[in-house]
Amino acid sequence: MSFALLFSGQGNQHPAMLPWIADDPIVRDMRARLGVKDWRAALADPGWAERNDNAQTLLTGLELAAWNQLAPLVAPPAAIAGYSVGELAAFSAAGVLAPDSTIELAQRRAQAMDECAASAPGGLLAVTSLSISAVERLRAATGLALAIRNGEDSVILGGPMAALVQAERMVLLEGAQCTRLRVNVASHTPWMREAADSFARTLENASFHAPRVALFSNAADRIRDASAGRNALAAQIATTVRWDECMENVMARHIRCVLEIGPGQALARMWNQRCPTVPARACDDFRSPAAIAAWLSSHADR
Structure with missing residues (x-):
């Protein structure tokens, strides 16, 4: 089975996203950190949903939970990449970060960006x-x-x-x-330099590992070791996300299909426009992990 995982960024979160996801320990941890009992009800409030700290923590937790619930049903992916804040979930799925520390890092990342945006809206x-x-x-x-x-x-x-x-x-x-876009910070621009520096200091104390699969970064191409991972996650906050290059790098792994994990279908649509010979679908399209696994098997096993 040869497929790639793409983890979504923020902006498309909605109350009905990932209808099949279960309330597992990762989701419960995420809810506790956000202080909400029902994350879908919370997302129904646009003001809550669009807050940077809420969105980054929520999406990271849900994407990690989605992959955690799907992974036992499928073979390991051949390549992984994440779009903007989706890189945190991507790094965790590749074995670089543990899920609990990844959600905490999402909170710290959002905090650093919000503090920076307070002086540079x-x-x-x-x-x-x-x-x-x-x-x-x-x-x-x-x-x-x-x-x-x-x-x-x-x-x-x-x-x-x-x-x-x-x-x-x-x-x-x-x-x-x-x-x-439904964000209130100038992400991935020089206005976020102080946030990138702050997050780099946070990452110095985080436990990183070398990725177990081919992992591609928004800011540094392929990630091969822990040091490169730390540098890339901090750098992308204040530098251009080269998503076109990420897609080319993933395509070069000769994968047979692509699965987007997160809200909406934005990454799947971009992929299908750029690489129409390799089909992409989004987790948001399905009603169960079994249905996703069946689709992956029907394409990736050819």
Whole structure:
């Protein structure tokens, strides 16, 4: 069985996500850390759901629990990558971090980013159908940074709110599309440098191991040892997420299918657009772990 796991980032969380997930010890730990009895009810409140600290802790815990419940039914993956905060769950799934420490790190990561954002408020803007040269002109005019690179005509820009408003107007005048993301920090941009430095100090005291499978980072390509893992997880907070390169690195492992773990289908859609010969599905599409395992087996065992 040759398949890859992609762990989602924040922004698409919703009350009905992962309908099959059970209330296992990982979920209970996550709920306790968030101080909620019913995480689905909590997600129904947009104000709660969009808070950075809630979202990062919730998604990390649920993604870890989802993989923990699915893993006994399938063979080990051939490659793993995570998108933005999804890297924490990806590193844990690859054996680099223990689940309980990973959820704690998600809390510490969000705390560092929120403290940084308090003095440098910002956000993110997804831009599609704009040429590379037009994106560079937009960045030069607004001062925004390239936060995430999904493809040649699909990027996410980050920076101060006023600059984002200016960029929205310019994108629409160019005839392209843009969407303000449901986050309140300028993730993966230089405005998060203090947060990256703070998280790096936190990671110095965390127990890291070499990955058991091929693990690809947003900021440092393949992760081969504990030291590289620490550096990559801290660096990506304030540097561009090179998701297009992550997808190419995963594809190079000659996998037969891809499973997205997390809310929504954003990563699966991006994968299918870029690599249509290798099918991708999202855990959110299924009603049970058995159904997911059956789909993986039908493709990965060929």
